[in-house]
Amino acid sequence: xxxxxxxxxxxxxxxxxxxxxxxxxxxxxxxxxxxxxxxxxxxxxxxxxxxxxxxxxxxxxxxxxxxxxxxxxxxxxxxxxxxxxxxxxxxxxxxxxxxxxxxxxxxxxxxxxxxxxxxxxxxxxxxxxxxxxxxxxxxxxxxxxxxxxxxxxxxxxxxxxxxxxxxxxxxxxxxxxxxxxxxxxxxxxxxxxxxxxxx
Amino acid sequence: xxxxxxxxxxxxxxxxxxxxxxxxxxxxxxxxxxxxxxxxxxxxxxxxxxxxxxxxxxxxxxxxxxxxxxxxxxxxxxxxxxxxxxxxxxxxxxxxxxxxxxxxxxxxxxxxxxxxxxxxxxxxxxxxxxxxxxxxxxxxxxxxxxxxxxxxxxxxxxxxxxxxxxxxxxxxxxxxxxxxxxxxxxxxxxxxxxxxxxxxxxxxxxxxxxxxxxxxxxxxxxxxxxxxxxxxxxxxxxxxxxxxxxxxxxxxxxxxxxxxxxxxxxxxxxxxxxxx
Numbered sequence: 001x002x003x004x005x006x007x008x009x010x011x012x013x014x015x016x017x018x019x020x021x022x023x024x025x026x027x028x029x030x031x032x033x034x035x036x037x038x039x040x041x042x043x044x045x046x047x048x049x050x051x052x053x054x055x056x057x058x059x060x061x062x063x064x065x066x067x068x069x070x071x072x073x074x075x076x077x078x079x080x081x082x083x084x085x086x087x088x089x090x091x092x093x094x095x096x097x098x099x100x101x102x103x104x105x106x107x108x109x110x111x112x113x114x115x116x117x118x119x120x121x122x123x124x125x126x127x128x129x130x131x132x133x134x135x136x137x138x139x140x141x142x143x144x145x146x147x148x149x150x151x152x153x154x155x156x157x158x159x160x161x162x163x164x165x166x167x168x169x170x171x172x173x174x175x176x177x178x179x180x181x182x183x184x185x186x187x188x189x190x191x192x193x194x195x196x197x198x199x
Numbered sequence: 200x201x202x203x204x205x206x207x208x209x210x211x212x213x214x215x216x217x218x219x220x221x222x223x224x225x226x227x228x229x230x231x232x233x234x235x236x237x238x239x240x241x242x243x244x245x246x247x248x249x250x251x252x253x254x255x256x257x258x259x260x261x262x263x264x265x266x267x268x269x270x271x272x273x274x275x276x277x278x279x280x281x282x283x284x285x286x287x288x289x290x291x292x293x294x295x296x297x298x299x300x301x302x303x304x305x306x307x308x309x310x311x312x313x314x315x316x317x318x319x320x321x322x323x324x325x326x327x328x329x330x331x332x333x334x335x336x337x338x339x340x341x342x343x344x345x346x347x348x349x350x351x352x353x354x355x356x357x358x359x360x361x362x363x364x365x366x367x368x369x370x371x372x373x374x375x376x377x378x379x380x381x382x383x384x385x386x387x388x389x390x391x392x393x394x395x396x397x398x399x400x401x402x403x404x405x406x407x408x409x410x411x412x413x414x415x416x417x418x419x420x421x422x423x424x425x426x427x428x429x430x431x432x433x434x435x436x437x438x439x440x441x442x443x444x445x446x447x448x449x450x451x452x453x454x455x456x457x458x459x460x461x462x463x464x465x466x467x468x469x470x471x472x473x474x475x
Contacts, residue, residue, distance in 0.1 A: 052230055
């Protein structure tokens with residue numbers, strides 16, 4: 001085993017790490033406790049136990065709508081999740097912010113290869129092949145609107161890598177986007193189809 | 200069955216941007232297998248949800264990785280999308296010190312026949328199969344999708360067991376249409392099992408409307424579509440109809456996933472050393 005995501009997370013927590021996205025991680029008498037950062041200090045939260053409970057907490061927003069993008073800044077509030085150890089914290093985070101601990105480790109090890117949007121669209125087939133017709137201005141507008149609703153830091157741009165350094169709160173585990181997600185690719189298809197039907 | 204503490208398992212699903220039910224069975228099977236500690240680690244990945252196919256390999260610590268598509272048949276996803284997104288070379292891919300083993304989709308497993316029979320028996324307890332018509336419902340007309348062929352294969356296997364008076368295929372969008380279930384069956388009891396990997400729009404709304412047990416109600420999927428399964432049995436068109444949830448929600452799918460790994464090892468060998 002050449003890498004260990006859970007140990008990396010444990011080391012980060014031991015060094016004072018306490019935030020990931022909208023979640024606050026704290027030591028608890030029973031192990032670890034996760035809650036929405038805006039619920040810090042509240043004593044009226046409903047208690048949940050175990051990593052599997054994270055899936056239900058992450059799935060729906062406050063209005064009960066499904067959250068296909070887990071890094072959207074609409075994590076529901078009002079709960080606290082108690083976990084026995086860092087392994088369980090890692091599993092819970094894989095529901096709250098899927099893959100983000102592992103992607104972060106790959107980034108630190110120099111193994112995360114960002115992919116520019118043109119390359120992502122260029123390999124699409126089937127119903128998404130049409131996204132290759134997306135113009136640069138359309139792509140720019142799409143990124144500025146769709147990605148604005150995501151807490152990840154984009155490491156890619158339309159045709160080049162993003163040179164801006166990520167900005168995250170102190171002691172916060174970075175949420176990194178190394179490639180356009182299918183949500184964005186699907187939106188790109190909508191844009192191209194709409195433009196074609198209007199032409 | 201076997202123990203692979205030095206291997207990781209990745210279960211590949213489709214997922215949905217509309218409701219959590221599409222990915223739920225894949226997450227459920229992963230949780231079951233994780234708790235059994237057969238593998239050193241177990242992850243899921245999705246086309247339309249997170250973790251994505253492009254993210255999941257970063258979640259893995261082990262260098263020996265089994266990838267099992269939780270798909271009902273070979274087709275566009277198993278042949279094109281998944282290999283492309285995971286950058287696979289074939290059944291065995293060696294890259295960066297890792298060995299990625301690409302297994303067959305769960306729908307190919309011989310146990311699928313038993314699971315369909317089990318689901319059919321569960322949904323209609325005490326009902327005599329000798330007086331029952333069983334329908335296995337597929338999508339039909341999917342681009343480069345062999346799900347219709349897979350459903351047909353299962354019908355032939357079930358019919359060969361001789362348990363049910365009739366076993367028939369039906370599809371949502373091509374003949375024989377599930378909407379004509381009463382024309383295609385002769386028995387007083389009718390059992391309908393959707394041959395899909397998860398519940399969702401098709402099993403919650405489309406098929407019930409075609410069967411005549413629900414009316415069109417846009418949005419039913421996101422507002423408790425599973426209610427339709429609580430109305431069994433339905434009495435209409437002079438028959439007693441039992442409607443089951445998608446076969447992929449069957450907990451024994453976890454066993455089928457393990458079978459795909461065992462089948463891979465039997466074909467390609469388990470102990471292939473990683474290229475360094």
